[in-house]
Amino acid sequence: MIQSSELILNPDGSIYHLNLRPENIAHDIIFVGDQDRVEKITAHFDSIEFTTQKREFKTQTGIYKGKRMTVLSTGIGPDNIDIVINELDALVNIDLETRQPKTSLTALNIIRIGTSGSLQADIPVDSIVMSKYALGVDNMLRSYQVDNITDASLEEAFVSHTNWDSRKGQPYAVQCSEMLEKMIESTDIHKGITATAGGFYGPQGRVLRLPLQDAELNSKMDNFSYNGNRITNLEMETAAIYGLSALLGHNALSMNAIIANRASGTFSSDPYAAVNKLIEYTLDKIANS
Template identity: 25%
Template sequence: MTDDTADSTVPGDSEDPNDDQQYHLEVGPGDVAESVLLPGNPERVAKITDVWDESEVVADHREYRTATGTVEETPISVTSTGIGSPGAAIAVEELARVGAETLIRVGSCGAIQPEASVGDLVITTGAVRQEGTSKEYVREEYPAVADHTVVGALIAAAEQLGYDYHVGLTCSTDSFYAGQGRPGFEGFEARGSEGLVEELKQANVLNFEMEASSILTLASLYGLRAGAVCTVYANRETGEFRTEGERKAAKTASKAVAILDSMDETAAEAGADRWHPGLDIDR
């Protein structure tokens, strides 16, 4: 056996040996702020950073494009995750490894309640885990819940910006088609799809999307803060579909990061572990 062969069998060689840069995101310590926005589409990164004070792309690999800058003088980053929970979970894992502490999903969604009109925002308080990624981390009964301070900051941001918004439950799926009760190729219908939308509607679920539940679940497991805000592109109840109001979610999430920074400062000054409604928001 040669020395080269012996070296290749050392335990741990199958893992990425680079401690300075994450394998998928290609970011390292110091590349990202403590608060990171998570859109799906890499093309949304530029649309998000356009509402910031300044920004710089720090990494661009596969579906993961990362930029860092400031908004209202507050450090902020954005990383695209691609479509679905597997890619989003990788982003959460690797961002946590380089210092991210607050994660906000920013995207688009389909509403299933008639009051959520196209162009409105949905701010998620919790999510139905109708995706497989989070189930590989923890039992199905474990809840996917948003951090209450992140929810509060998103609501405050939407109020300050004057946007119409709805607060409540989201359903995250692995499939845009069968998993959301849509027919597949040549009209294929998945088992149970005919009653899916109505069942969730009766349970007061507001919308469908594909990443929130995994982000919220992993954040809870790792002691991070997380939330989600999406612009409604389609309403399954009214039949409307328009790609309208894309920048609303970006502006709301970005402003929420600045508000969270103020909330954290206020809590620290009051000697509290975290912000609560008894404290002011100076933003």
């Protein structure tokens, strides 16, 4: 039995941070970072059956074109992803009454809809990027036994190419769900490697008043390539989503609306339209699957 200090439930029996019970979620789940973006997605739904919010974690479940879906805001960063995916998994794969793992496990489909900045000049603002691989430089996943789900050769190639400082921890690389990739892909989108940082400023190469450990890291990332895949964008969630989903047996895919191009220094003239295009594209792909 899993102890109450490890699997924490609220007095109403819901999971601690997300404030959810098993019946509140669908098998197809869309992640967003910003809680205000949840309703931007569910505004497209035909109906909404459930809504709750605790802290930055807002959840709505409803129907879009006959398909039951859940939209959930994760907040920012790999630490929040650790909370969200572990608690979602507990909802479907642990009996909350007996506190025992179920013998028959459920695989959720988790698709992140996010905004990001492109590192490549030829991936312009207002385009869509699918994360074929995720490369985590945040260390969160290293708390788990990950060797069976990570791509060691990609990791080694990145460490060598960037002359990575081992004091910052070992980067980890995880591939997206091939099933979801085939379901969502089209000729309208770019694919590549999404890098996941543990912070927004220094970890992503931004300088305000503090010098960086490696001021050239972003340029090294710009020209890194592995099996024809370049690092297309840099954000704070995808690698954690891919890693934990793979460890727990869920399917995960990250879709990014490119609203900035750091190579050219440009920003979308209408980022809301770019995000809405990605929302409609992804919802229709899920509904038609």
